[in-house]
Each structure stands twice: as structure tokens, then as C-alpha cells.
Amino acid sequence: MKLKVITVLIMSLFLVSIIAVGTSVKAAKPNRILMIDIMAKGDDLDIPGATTHVKGRIEFDEVSGVLLGQVEFHIKIYDGSGEKIYSMKGKLKNAMVMILPFWYCEVRELTWINLWVVMGEGKLKTTDTDLEILYRNQIITLPNTGGYYVTTYTLAMLVSHYGEYVLGDDPEVFIWEQGGWAYAGLYGMPGGVTYLTKYMDKSVP
Helix, strand or coil: CHHHHHHHHHHHHHHHHHHHHHHHHHHHCHHHEEEEEEEEEEECCCCCCEEEEEEEEEEEECCCCEEEEEEEEEEEEECCCCCEEEEEEEEEEEEEEEEEEEEEECCCCEEEEEEEEEEEEEEEEECCCCCEEEECCEEEECCCCCCCCEEEEEEEEEEECCCEEECCCCCCCEECCCCCEEEEEECCCCEEEEEEEEEEEEECC
16 A cells, blocks of 8 residues: 555656646747657566567647657566566557656666656556566566456656766766667556667757
8 A cells, every 4th residue: 555655646746747847848849850760679677577669659740739659568578487477568649748858767876868758548458467576676566457458547658769867966968888768658657668779760950
């Protein structure tokens, strides 16, 4: 119960910060970005024995005058023998897009900068299995949709194009050795994160 309360508080604070930052960004920069296309695929960086595949697209919509995002992701978890024991798939369309100028990561003890965020209500489907995993030093129970797509979930994708970060109050910008990464999953719950295998953008100079 305590973990649920903490999760709700974190979600609320995170959403408020995203809205506050994202509103000004959307008003200032939408015409400069025409399209961003990304893919991240490989071993998951936070879930032991898992692989993650994230595909996302961000486009400027001429009708609404804002950036809209699309996301598809698939997380697979395997046991020690290599057998798949859990799967999570998510789909998100026409979702709001924002930029976080900075976001502190307690796990890696650094602050990521210039993160693109796509968030909205989407479809989620998981294996009909009640599974607990070790996620960032906590035991977490993964969602179980009974093997069907459910549309009442808020999904999110975070993208760091180049893996840019800063340490403490030092203004120097560092680049993560493996480069850019993408996260996708159920907002406020464990998701998948892995390194980018594709990044392409078309923007107005």
C-alpha cells in the first residue's frame, strides 16, 4: 500500500512538471519540427532477462498546430532457461508531445537533458500472468490484462536522442557512452528501456 501511495505522488509531481514545461515548448517550437522517427531494440537496461522493442514517431500536425506522437512497444521477459514467461505490448496514437529540459535519474545519479516525452491514453496487452520482478531495487507486480488489449491505461515514451546528461550543478554536457535511448511503458509502472537503433528527423532550420 505504501508503494502505491508513493507511486501516485511521483506520478502527480511528474505530470505537473511535464505540463508546465511542455506548454511553453509546444508554443515556442512546433513549426521547427516536421517529423522525428525512432526505434530502440535490444536487451532491456532495467529489467533482468528482458528484451525491449520501442518504435515511435513525432509529427507536426498542420490542422491542430501541435506535435503529435505515436508509439508502439513490446517487452518480453525470459526465465533462466530462455523461455518467455511474460509479454507486454502497448500502442499509443495522436498523443501529446513535450520536451523536458532536464530530468533527474536516481538510479544512474545524473540528470538527463532534452528529453522528448509522448504521453496519452493507449492500449495495453499483457500475458495472463501475475508476475513479480526486481525493478530498480524494488519488487514490482507487473500488470495483467488477461491476454487482451485494454484501453484505460496511460502510456508514455521518453526519448533521449543522443544520451545527453549533466552531473550535479556542473554545466558541462556529457554524452552517454552507448548513445541515445528510449523508454516506453505504463505510466507510473515499470517499462522497457533500451538503446536507439534508429533516429531520423526532419526539421526546419
